[in-house]
Amino acid sequence: MPGSSSQQTKKKDKGNLTKMLQELEDNPDSYDGFNIEIGDKNMKKNAPRGKALHTQSQMFRYAYNQIEKEKAMQEQNKNLTFSGVISMANDTEIIKRLTIEVAFKDLTITLKGKNIHLMRSVTGKLSPGRVSAVMGPSGAGKTTFLSALTGKAPGCIMTGTILINGKDDPIQAYKKIIGFVPQDDIVHGNLTVEENLWFSARCRLAADLPKPEKVLVVERVIESLGLQPVRDSLVGTVEQRGISGGQRKRVNVGLEMVMEPSLLILDEPTSGLDSSSSQLLLRALRREALEGVNICMVVHQPSYTLFRMFDDLILLAKGGLTVYHGSVKKVEEYFSGLGITVPERANPPDYFIDILEGIIKLSPSTGLTTKQLPVRWMLHNGYPVPMDMLKLIEGTEASSGSESNGYGRLGHKLWIT
C-alpha cells in the first residue's frame, strides 16, 4: 500500500500527533503498515462485540475518536453550568486514578552500627490531591525522608510504621503507581523531548495498554508541562546545547508523569530554576494534584508566591526532626503561638530556615531555643517525646511509668503555649 513503508512509519511514529491525525483524516487507510506491537488485546476488548480491530488504520481511527471525544468535551466545558456538570458526571465514564494516602508514625532512621539518627520520630500524613513541600536546612534529612517514604534506607535501620491507605502493606507493593524524580536529571541528552517521554512511556506504562492511549498520555504530559514548543528539540548534552534548564527540569518530571502515578515524590525539582519557571512547574503539578495525585517534594528557598502554591509543609530541623507539619496557611500562626513572628519584609520560609540553621537567634522573650522546637512540635500534637529530648525542655517532668519505652510525656500545664 502506498505511503506505508517502514521508513515513513518510523517518521510518523516520532512525529507530531496532530499532523498524523490530519493525514489519517485525509486518507484513513494510509496507516495499515504502522507497527503496533503492543496493546492489541485491549483494543480488541474495547472494540464493539464481534468486530475485532484487525488493522492499524482501525486502531488509529480509535485514537482519533478518543481525541475527537476530548475536543468535544473541551467544547462542552466552555459553557459549563451547574446542571451541565451534573449531566456530564452522569453521561461520562469518569476514569479516576487510584488514590494513595501515606501515613507515617514514629519514623526513625539510624545509621547501622552507630547510634546516629538521620531522622527521628517523624509522624504525619501525606494526602491525595495535596502538594506537600519538604523544607529544612542543608543536611536536615529531607532526601532521607523522601527515601524513607519509598521504603529505602541503605546502610540504615528504619523503625516506625508507614501505612498506605490505612494498611500496613510494604510500600514496594505500590511501586507501579509511585513516581520518584531524583535530584539529578535522568533525561537522555541525545533524544528529543518527545522521544524522551515516549521512551519512558514505553518502559513504564503497562505493556498491554493500547498504543493510542499511550499517545494520549504523552500528549497530555507535553501539554501540561508546557513543552509543546520544544517537543522536537534535542534535550542536549554538555557538548551540544539543547533546551533550557527549566525545560530540562520539566522533561525530567515528565518522565515520571507519563506513568500516571498516584504518589509523586520529587527531590528539588525547582532547584536552579528562576521564580517563573518554578511556578510553571508547580502549576503543572497542582493540575496533577487536582486529579487526586499525592505530591511531595523537597524545595529550597521558594519565593513567597511559590511557597503559597503548596498545600502542606513539612519543616525539618537538623537530625531529621519535625518542627512543623501541616497546612502552609497555618504555619505562621503556629510559630507566632510560640512567640516567633516573621518580620514584615522577611519571606516566611527563609525566616524559619534561618532560625533552624542558627543564623537567626530566637528572641529571649520566646523562652525557647532552636533545639527545643522539635519537642514543642511533639508536645503540641501530643506525640510521645524520646526521653533524651524531653530533657531539652527545662523544668518539665515525664509522666510516671513511661520511661521503660524511652518516651516521656509532659504534664498538661506545660503543653499550653
Ligand SMILES: Nc1ncnc2c1ncn2[C@@H]1O[C@H](COP(=O)(O)OP(=O)(O)OP(=O)(O)O)[C@@H](O)[C@H]1O
Ligand atoms: N547512608 C548514609 N550514611 C551516612 N550518612 C548519611 C547517609 N545518608 C544521609 N546521611 C547524612 O544524613 C544527613 C541528612 O542527609 P540528607 O541528604 O537527607 O539531607 P538533606 O536535608 O536532603 O540535605 P541537602 O539539602 O543538603 O540536600 C546528612 O548529614 C548526611 O550526611
